[in-house]
Amino acid sequence: MIKRSLFLVTFAASLLLWLGVAVAEEAFFETEALNTGLGVAPERVDRSTPRATVETLFRLGALGDWEAAAHVLDLSALPPGLQAEQGAELARKLKSVLDRKIIIDWSQIVDRPDALDARASSRAATSGMARKSLRLWEFDLGPVPSSIRINRVAADGGEPVWVFSERTVENILPLYAEFGPTRFEQWLPDPLRRDAFWGLMWWEFIGLPLLISAAVAVGLAVRSGVRAVRRKATARLSKKIIQAASTPLIVAAITTVIWWGAANLFVFSGRINVLVSPLVAVGFVTALLMLILNTLEQVLDALVGFEDIDLTTRQEAQNREMATKVAALRRVLALAIFLIGAGIVFSTANIFERLGLSILASAGAITLILGFAAQKVLANIMASLQISLNQSAKVGDRVVFKDHLCHVERINFTYVQLRDWDGTRLVVPVEEFANETFENWTLKEPEMLRILKFKLLPDVDLEALREAHREVIGSLDPEELDDTQKAKVVVTGQDVFGIDVWFYVPCADPNTSWDVACQAREALVDHMNRIARQTKTPIFPEATPAEAA
Template identity: 45%
Template sequence: MTLALLCAALPVTAQEDGTWFATDTLNGGLGEVPAWLDRSSPQGTIESFQAAIFKGDYDAAAHLLDLSDVPETQQAVAGPELAGMLNTVLSRKVIIDWNGLSDRPDGVPAHAATPEDRKPNRSVMLWTIDLPDRPVPMRLSRVKPADGDPVWVFSRQTVRNLPAMEEMHGPSQLEQHLPDPLRQRAIWGLFWWEIMALPIVVILAIAIGMLVHRILSRLAGRARGSLSTAVIRSVRVPAVLIAVSGLAWACSTWLFVFSGPIDVVLSPLIATGVVAAIFILLMNTVDEILDRILNFDDFDLSAIGPELEERRSLATKVAAARRTALVIVFLIGTGVVLSSAGLFRTIGVSILASAGVLTLILGFAARNVLANIMSSLQISVNQSARIGDMVMFRDRLCTVERVNFTYVQLRIWTGERLVVPVTTFTDEVFENWMMGSPEAIRTIEMTLTPEADVSALREAFTKILDRGREQGWTLGELDQAGVQVTSVDLFGKHVMFKVPTTDPNSAWDIVCNVREDLIDEIVRIQSRDGIRFFPAPPPAEAG
C-alpha cells in the first residue's frame, strides 16, 4: 500500500521539480539579498542586473549569478568580479531580445502560441558566445534553494565560462590605453572610441581594397600569356574581398572589440565577404577550366552537321552544369554565413524566423528569380533551345546565344540582341528550326486575282528553284516543292509556294530570293499576257 502511494506521488514530485533546479544553498557567502532586486522572472533579473551596474553596485549584481561553483568563503570577493566580467560580455556581445524575454515566474514567453511553447521553463538562453574552441550558451536558470523560493539567476555554467568570455571579448590592449573619456558610453549603447574607430576601419578597408585591385590590374596588364592574365583576373575580385574582410576581422579581433550592436552587423558582413570571395574564385576557376577544355570559339554553333549538333548539346549542358554549381555553392555559402554569423539571433529577425514570416517575405520577393532559375534549368535539361539553335520568337528570326539564370539572350538576324526573361521564353510558343532534322519546307503566300494563271506561275517557280540549285542554294528534294491554291475569297485566290530547304541558316535568305524572283516573273507574265495578277486595292473613301 505504501509503495503504491509513493509510485502515485512520483509523477507529481517530478513535475514540480522539473520547473526549477534544486540546490541546498544559493550564494550563501554573499549575505542578505537587497530588497530592490527582482529575481522572480527572467526579465526582472536582467533589469535588476542593469540597474545594479548603473548604480555601480557590483555586490548586489553578484546576487543575480549562480555562484555554486565558487566556495562560500570566496563568493564575497569573486562575486562582484564575476559580475563585472558578465557586464563586459553582455555590453559587448549580447543584444537582449526584450520582446522574447518572459516576465513570468515560470519563464513562459508572453507571445507563446502553441502548447509546447506554453510549458514552464527552468532555463532560458539569451545568446551564444564564441570561445576559441567552441561556442557556449549564455543562460538564465530558475534555481530553488532548500530554504527559499525559486529565483532566476545566470546559470552556473555561464558563470563558469565568464573568465574565458571576458578574456576573449573584453577590452583589447589598445582600448585599455585609450583616455578615459573615450571609454565612456555615448549613444545607442556605444563607446566614444567605437564611434571614432568605425569610420577609420571602413576607410582603411576601402583603401586596402582599392590598393589590391590596382596592383592586380597592373600585374594583369604586364602579364605575358593568356593563362597568366586569366589567372590574375580570376583572383582579382576574390583577393579584394579577402583583403577587405581580413582587415575588418583583424581590426575587430586584435585592435578593437566592438560592442554588440556593431558586432551583430560586422560579423555577418565579414563572413559574407569571405564566402563571396570563395564563391567567386571557385566559379572563375570552373569557368577557366571549362573554357580551355570546351572551347567553342572556333566553331559556328549555328551551323548544320552531326558534330555540331553534339557541340550545341554539349555547350548547353555545360551552361546547365555551371548554373547548377552556382546554385549549390550559393546555398552552401548562404548556410555558412547564417550559421557562422548567427543572423537569426538578432532582435526582430529571430521573431520573424520563428513565426515563418521571414520565409514568406523572402519567398514572395524572390518568386520571379526562383521561377526564372528553374525555367533556365528546365531549358538546359530538355534541350528545347540549345545554344546556337535558330528560333523564330515573336516573328523574329533569332539565334540562341546564352541561357542565363534569369534571361535568354537571342541574336536577331540583323545583329541586334533580344533579352527575354526565361519564364517569358518558356511560356510562349516559339519555332526551333534546328530541333530534330534540319530539313524543312518554307512557304511563300500570295493573294492573286481569280484570273491569274497559276500553271504559268508553277512553271516559273520550278525554273527559279532549278536556277537556284545551280547557284548553290541549299535546297532539299525538289519533288517536295509545289504551288497550291489554298483558299478563295472576295479578294481573290490565295496561293502557297512550297520551298524545300536543308539548312535553317540560309533558309530565310532563300525564301526571300525566291519571292523576289516570283515577283519579277509575275510582272513579266502580266506584261506579256495583259492579265492582272495582284488584286487592285479598293479606293479610299472620302472622309
C-alpha cells in the same frame, strides 16, 4: 466499490502531483556560504528569478553601481576579503562582454523562481520540471566553448537565489580578454566611450563607417592589382584563371579587413556584432564558393568551349545540344553551391544563438515574405532548368519569338538572350519565354520549307510562273537548298482581288533560310515583271489603298 476505487486513484494521483510540484519548487544547490565578503545584498538587488538576476546586472550596470551588481555573481572561488573589490570589476567586465556579443531576448529568460518553462512542449526533457541551472548563452573561447550559466543557490538554510555560476565567473576574465574593448578603444577619450542611443556608444558611429570605408578601399586596390596582373598575362589560360579569381579575391579582401578590424580594432556592441559576424561568415564562404564555381566554369569552357564556334550553322547541331546541357550543368552547380554555402553560414555563424529564439519566431512570416518577393526569380530559375532539360530551345537555335526572328545566344538563370536578325539583342525573362508559344526552326530536323505568297490576277499564266520558279530555284546556292523536288507552285485560294499563289522554297539551313527566301522573292518578282512586259498583260491586281485595307 468501483466509485471508491476511482476516488482513491484520483486522490493518490493528485497527492503525487502535489508532492512532485513541492519537490520541484525546492530544486537548488546548497552551499555553506554565498558572497560573505559582500555583506547583505541591498533591496535593489533582485535575484528571485533568472530574468530578475540578468535584469539586475544590466540595470545596476547602467547606473554604475557595480558594488551592488557584484551580488548577482557566485564569488565562492574568491577569498571573502577580495570579493568586494574584484566582484565589482568582474560584474563590469561581464556586462561589457554581454553588451558586445549578444542581443538579449528577454522573453526567452524564464521569470519564475523555479525556472519551470510553462511554454515547453510536453515532449521536452524538462517539461513540467523545476530547474536549478540554466545555460543562457555560449561563446567560442577555444579550445572549449564557454557557457554563461546561472544557478539557483541557497546558503546555509537561506532563501534560494539566482546568481551567475561559479564556473561562469571564472571565465569572465578570459572572455573579457577575447571580446572586451581593444587597446585602441581604451585610448579613446571618455566622451566617445559613453552610451549614445540604441544601445551603442559614440565611437561606434564613427568606427563603423571608417571600417567600411577602409574595407572598400582595400577592395578597390585589390581590383586594380588584379587588373594590372591580368593585363601583363600573355597566356589565354592565365587570363582565364586570373579572371576567375578576380571577384573572389575582392570579396575576400573586403571581408578580411572587416573581420580583422571588428576583432582587433573595433569590438562593436551586440547590435552591430550580431550582424557583422554572420556577414563575415557569408563573405568568406561566398568568396570560397565563387572561386570554386568560377574555376569549374573555366574548366568546362576549356573542355567544351564554344567561343570560337558558330553554333547557328546546321552542322553544329550536336554542339548546340552540348552547349545547352553545359549551361544547365552550370545552373545546377550554382544552385547546389549556393545551398551548401547557406548551410555553412548558418552552422558556423551561430546566428540562432546570437539572435534568440523569439526573434526567429517570426522566421515563418519572413520566409513567406522573402518567398513571395523571390517568386519571380525562383520561377525563372526553374524555367531555365526546364528549357535546358527538355531541349525545347537550345543555344544557337533559330526561333521566332513574338514576330522576332532570332538566334538563341544564351540561356541564363533568369533571362534568355536572343539575337535578332538585324543584330539587336532581346532580353526575355525565362518564365515568359517558356510560357509563350514560339517557333523553333531548328528543332528536330533543321530543314524547312519557306513559302512565298503572292496575290495574282486569275488569268495569269501558271505554267510560265512554274517555269520562272524552276529558274529561280536553279539560280540559288545548292548548298542552301534542301530536296528541290519539294519546290512547287500551288494555288491555295481566291477572292475578288485574284488568286493566292504559293511558291515553295525548300531550305537546308533555317539560319540562312530567311536570306534565301528574300533572294527567291526578289528573283520571282523580276521574272513576273518580265512576263508581264512580254505578254503585255498585267499579273498583279490593281487595288486602291481602301480596297487593300
